Amino acid sequence: MTRRVLVGFFDDPHRLLEATRAVRGAGVEIDDVHTPFPVHGMDEAMGLAPTRLGIVCFLFGLTGGFVALMGQLWVHTVSWPVNIGGKSFSAIPALIPISFEVTVLFAALGTVFTFLFRASLFPGRAATRLFEGVTDDRFAVVIDGAVGPGRIDDARQIMVSHGAITTELTEVAE
Amino acid sequence: MIETALEFERPPLIDGGKTYHDVTEDVCSPIEGGPTSAWYIAIALSSTALLTGVILVTHQIWTGIGAWGLNKTVGWAWDITNFVFWVGIGHAGTLISAILFLLRQRWRTSVNRAAEAMTLFAVMCAGIFPLIHMGRPWLAFWMFPYPNFRGPLWLNFRSPLLWDVFAISTYFIVSATFWYVGLIPDLATVRDRAKGGVRKFIFSIVSLGWNGSNRTWSRYEKLYLLLAGLSTPLVFSVHTVVSFDFATSVIPGWHTTIFPPYFVCGAIFSGFAMVLSLMIIARKVMRFEQYITLKHIDAMCRVLLLTGSIVGLAYSTELLMAYYSANPFEGFLFLNRMRGPFWWAYWSMVFCNVVVPQILWFPSARRCIPVVFIVTIFVNIGMWFERFVIIATSLHRDYLPSSWSYYSPTYVEVGTLVGSFGLFFTCFLLFCRVLPMIAVAEVKGVLEPSRRES
Numbered sequence: 001m002t003r004r005v006l007v008g009f010f011d012d013p014h015r016l017l018e019a020t021r022a023v024r025g026a027g028v029e030i031d032d033v034h035t036p037f038p039v040h041g042m043d044e045a046m047g048l049a050p051t052r053l054g055i056v057c058f059l060f061g062l063t064g065g066f067v068a069l070m071g072q073l074w075v076h077t078v079s080w081p082v083n084i085g086g087k088s089f090s091a092i093p094a095l096i097p098i099s100f101e102v103t104v105l106f107a108a109l110g111t112v113f114t115f116l117f118r119a120s121l122f123p124g125r126a127a128t129r130l131f132e133g134v135t136d137d138r139f140a141v142v143i144d145g146a147v148g149p150g151r152i153d154d155a156r157q158i159m160v161s162h163g164a165i166t167t168e169l170t171e172v173a174e
Numbered sequence: 175m176i177e178t179a180l181e182f183e184r185p186p187l188i189d190g191g192k193t194y195h196d197v198t199e200d201v202c203s204p205i206e207g208g209p210t211s212a213w214y215i216a217i218a219l220s221s222t223a224l225l226t227g228v229i230l231v232t233h234q235i236w237t238g239i240g241a242w243g244l245n246k247t248v249g250w251a252w253d254i255t256n257f258v259f260w261v262g263i264g265h266a267g268t269l270i271s272a273i274l275f276l277l278r279q280r281w282r283t284s285v286n287r288a289a290e291a292m293t294l295f296a297v298m299c300a301g302i303f304p305l306i307h308m309g310r311p312w313l314a315f316w317m318f319p320y321p322n323f324r325g326p327l328w329l330n331f332r333s334p335l336l337w338d339v340f341a342i343s344t345y346f347i348v349s350a351t352f353w354y355v356g357l358i359p360d361l362a363t364v365r366d367r368a369k370g371g372v373r374k375f376i377f378s379i380v381s382l383g384w385n386g387s388n389r390t391w392s393r394y395e396k397l398y399l400l401l402a403g404l405s406t407p408l409v410f411s412v413h414t415v416v417s418f419d420f421a422t423s424v425i426p427g428w429h430t431t432i433f434p435p436y437f438v439c440g441a442i443f444s445g446f447a448m449v450l451s452l453m454i455i456a457r458k459v460m461r462f463e464q465y466i467t468l469k470h471i472d473a474m475c476r477v478l479l480l481t482g483s484i485v486g487l488a489y490s491t492e493l494l495m496a497y498y499s500a501n502p503f504e505g506f507l508f509l510n511r512m513r514g515p516f517w518w519a520y521w522s523m524v525f526c527n528v529v530v531p532q533i534l535w536f537p538s539a540r541r542c543i544p545v546v547f548i549v550t551i552f553v554n555i556g557m558w559f560e561r562f563v564i565i566a567t568s569l570h571r572d573y574l575p576s577s578w579s580y581y582s583p584t585y586v587e588v589g590t591l592v593g594s595f596g597l598f599f600t601c602f603l604l605f606c607r608v609l610p611m612i613a614v615a616e617v618k619g620v621l622e623p624s625r626r627e628s
Contacts, residue, residue, distance in 0.1 A: 033388040036194060037359070037615040043392045051393045057400045072331040075319070079326040087332075094332035097415055101337075101344040104408045108348045108401060112355060115397045116382070119390040125383030127362070134386040135363040137194035 001174040004145030005031060006152050007131055008159035008167045009138050013039045016139040019162035020045040023141065028155045031144040034134040057111040064106025068099040128173045145169070187281055187620050190464035194618050201612045202367055204460055209607060212459060220599035227593010230586050231306055239309050241586045248569045248581040253307045255561040256591055259444070260300035260598075261342065261416055262437075262557060265409055266445025267293025268349055271356070272405035275398070281473055283616040284465045288456065289449045290353040291609075295601040296448070297346045299594040304338075306590070334418040341415040348408055352401045355394075358384050359615040413441040420564065426507040427568035430495065436488035443481035443527070444557035447550040450474050452602065454547050456611065465612055468541045475540040478553065479531055485560075486528040503573060515580055516567045519559050526556020
């Protein structure tokens with residue numbers, strides 16, 4: 001399955017940002033923007049909702065800390081209680097370093113895997129919608145052809161007036 | 175936008191008026207061309223050192239720990255010195271990538287990739303020493319808790335040595351993850367430049383189908399921030415836990431509360447020294463002078479001066495506390511460090527770590543490459559001596575004079591240290607050949623060529 005899209009190419013992040021704002025201001029939905037590095041202000045310009053990765057990170061961290069602390073307590077009080085100099089079996093302070101490390105481990109790996117899953121990045125995935133030069137020095141604004149031919153023309157005009165170096169209609173994989 | 179207007183006033187971080195394409199070209203072309211003769215010479219030397227290490231470690235495992243110069247009194251010496259030394263070196267990478275990121279130090283973009291790679295290789299070197307010190311390294315998996323049929327038999331989670339296992343493993347895994355996440359966009363850049371063949375194939379797999387979509391960038395930036403936030407306390411915790419190996423024991427000279435901050439600062443100090451030594455060579459050999467400029471070297475020297483001064487303060491605090499605590503064992507230990515059989519190690523440490531870096535107070539010294547290089551070499555040596563002083567001199571004369579002894583290394587221990595340097599440099603040289611040594615996407619983010627034109 002392929003989809004018809006309009007792609008506007010830019011060579012400058014500031015002109016790109018202004019063009020994106022203007023196209024969206026004219027009521028044309030932005031499908032995506034492809035850039036060689038993160039352009040600040042682009043999330044607002046595209047109207048992206050803030051990511052919830054922070055919540056994911058917190059929950060994974062909480063899980064890690066809980067698992068590590070409970071696991072250690074279980075070992076030292078239930079499964080294999082060893083009397084070390086008459087100290088309490090369930091003294092929490094000595095269990096904190098490992099609980100902390102496992103918290104960080106779970107939070108970091110959990111967040112990274114969630115990111116990879118959400119962005120559908122995985123080893124061996126073919127790079128689709130890879131426009132010429134977007135990993136080097138070119139910036140591409142993509143408008144879905146489904147918005148209609150009139151809207152596509154409007155978007156093309158706005159992008160050209162904001163300094164697009166070229167625009168093209170092309171087919172991309174779904 | 176007042177913020178951006180102010181940034182415009184700052185001098186550019188990268189010299190030479192580079193365009194985005196220039197950055198891609200400069201960083202990617204060294205790995206696309208063939209190796210230079212200098213690289214072949216370097217890899218020949220480092221792999222010879224590595225091979226020496228492999229042979230001697232094999233010999234040591236075959237004959238047992240007796241191949242080392244340890245004795246009943248000095249049960250830890252070169253091995254654990256090397257362990258702490260390498261873990262310390264491994265602190266600069268995450269410091270540069272995480273803490274300087276949170277502090278919005280944008281100059282970090284030129285050095286973070288190589289420094290993070292260095293971290294990984296240094297932690298690998300560090301991990302070898304406790305492993306071979308076990309005597310039976312094939313049973314190393316006993317260090318991890320796993321369900322077993324030996325009764326219920328578990329590890330002692332209240333032991334600082336086990337905390338170390340968790341801290342170092344977590345640090346390695348999280349640093350490697352952070353490094354790889356940072357690499358993904360640059361791997362895609364290399365993939366898109368490759369015309370075909372093996373490079374295209376491999377980089378297509380490892381770049382995970384990256385296409386620069388802003389929907390992905392948006393999440394990616396959040397992920398990077400979260401990882402930086404997680405790595406910052408992690409980097410502090412790792413050397414804190416390493417210092418607990420000593421601080422929670424009752425050996426004079428080890429049993430002090432100053433150890434965690436003292437060790438963390440020492441680690442950053444030694445790590446920055448190693449980053450600087452390597453970067454000074456790499457910027458010359460790889461022709462990255464316009465990316466790693468004198469401003470970058472100056473900034474790193476300031477970090478070196480700060481952490482070096484904290485380390486100097488820690489040395490004097492230790493002395494003061496030994497005197498002020500009125501503990502005869504503690505007092506004796508410090509006098510023995512300064513005037514006993516290992517006096518040369520103590521004074522080498524003070525000279526290399528406290529005296530030599532003072533030259534960095536002068537701006538002209540911070541911008542003079544040969545001076546900086548010599549200072550960093552002194553610091554590398556001094557920080558090795560610091561760990562040796564802490565470990566060997568504290569052990570060799572303890573509470574019972576009848577058990578006092580001396581320690582001198584055998585050729586096996588010396589060769590193992592040489593081997594660990596071989597491993598470190600071999601890995602680093604291979605890294606320089608196959609992966610972009612500078613974070614291309616991050617450097618482009620701080621480039622702002624159009625604004626400079628206007």
